[in-house]
Amino acid sequence: MTAVRPDGLPFDLEPVGPEGGWTYADGVLTGTAGAKQDRFVPPGGDALEPATDAPRLLGVAPEGDFQLIARVRVGFAAAFDAGVLYLHVGEREWAKLCLELSPERPTVCTVVTRGQSDDVNSAEVEGNSCWLRLSRVGGAFAFHASADGERWTFVRVFTLGTEQERAAARIGFLVQSPTGDGCTATFDRIAFRPTGPGDLRDGS
Numbered sequence: 574m575t576a577v578r579p580d581g582l583p584f585d586l587e588p589v590g591p592e593g594g595w596t597y598a599d600g601v602l603t604g605t606a607g608a609k610q611d612r613f614v615p616p617g618g619d620a621l622e623p624a625t626d627a628p629r630l631l632g633v634a635p636e637g638d639f640q641l642i643a644r645v646r647v648g649f650a651a652a653f654d655a656g657v658l659y660l661h662v663g664e665r666e667w668a669k670l671c672l673e674l675s676p677e678r679p680t681v682c683t684v685v686t687r688g689q690s691d692d693v694n695s696a697e698v699e700g701n702s703c704w705l706r707l708s709r710v711g712g713a714f715a716f717h718a719s720a721d722g723e724r725w726t727f728v729r730v731f732t733l734g735t736e737q738e739r740a741a742a743r744i745g746f747l748v749q750s751p752t753g754d755g756c757t758a759t760f761d762r763i764a765f766r767p768t769g770p771g772d773l774r775d776g777s
Contacts, residue, residue, distance in 0.1 A: 577602075577630070581764045584632040586745050593628025593748060602643075602760040604628055604656075604748040611653070611751035612669065614690045629659055631745035638769035639709050641744050643760040644722060645672045646702040651753025652676035656760065658707045659747040660714060662734035669747065670716040670728065672703045672758075679703070681718045683729050695728045704762070707744060710769035712736065717770070722762060724776045 574595045576585045579602055588595055590612075593604040610627040634641075645656040655673035669684040681695040681703060695718065704719040713732045717725040733739065750756035771777050 579763045582632070583635060583765055583767075586630045586632045589629040589631050590626045591628050593630065595628070595630050600761055600763070602630070602746060602763065603757065604630060604746060604760075605757045606654075606748040606750040606755055608754045609751060610755075611749045612659075612667075612747060613684060613692075613751070614665075614686055614688070616689045616691060625751075627747055627749040629661075629745060629747045631659065631661060631743040634709065634742050634744045635767065636740065637709075637767065638711065640764075640766040640768070640770065641707045642704065642722070642762070642764040642766070643746070644702060644704050644762040646759045646761075647672055647674070647679070648757045649674040649679065649701055650756060651750060653749070653751040654753055654756035655682070655749050656758025657747035657749065658705045658716075659745055660707060660733070661743040662738040662741070666734040666738065668714065668716075668731070668733060670705050670707055670718075671749075672698065672705065681705070681728060683716055685729075685731050685733070687733065693729070696726065706770075708769050709739070709742065710773070712739060715770065715773050717773075725770070726776070727774045730773055
């Protein structure tokens with residue numbers, strides 16, 4: 574796949590990183606990570622070492638506030654397998670909102686990398702699917718999760734990079750399998766809204 578524009582997105586997505594076998598059909602985007610593929614720079618390690626890598630499908634977000642929404646379903650097989658909404662503002666400035674097997678229960682997890690990565694678990698999820706939302710609100714970014722795509726739970730707000738880097742942010746999707754032999758994730762009900770959430774914490 575060279576580029577794809579899922580229904581609901583006003584920009585193209587292009588593959589980045591290892592081959593992910595990305596396909597898009599009938600409103601469903603599917604990607605597969607290979608064995609031991611991840612994107613994480615361990616905290617406390619050498620920040621000059623290359624980051625590990627995982628398949629991504631990314632596009633340049635339009636200017637201004639936005640929301641990127643998708644329902645994520647993961648074929649969990651090993652600890653830390655995940656389907657991810659991904660934000661990239663620089664080679665060492667990026668973030669992940671994951672539905673992840675962490676390590677035994679499906680969990681909404683986040684990673685924000687500023688040279689080195691942090692790692693935060695949020696709520697556990699029933700089953701292998703969850704709605705995820707990545708937003709830009711002014712100079713900040715926000716992560717939310719939802720069981721039904723209607724009422725959203727606040728997960729995290731943060732900023733990354735310079736003003737110029739944030740304005741040129743790339744957003745999209747990632748699949749990882751840090752400890753396993755591979756993982757496939759699907760993303761459907763993909764939507765883009767050219768506004769930020771009205772309130773980060775009121776469920777909207």
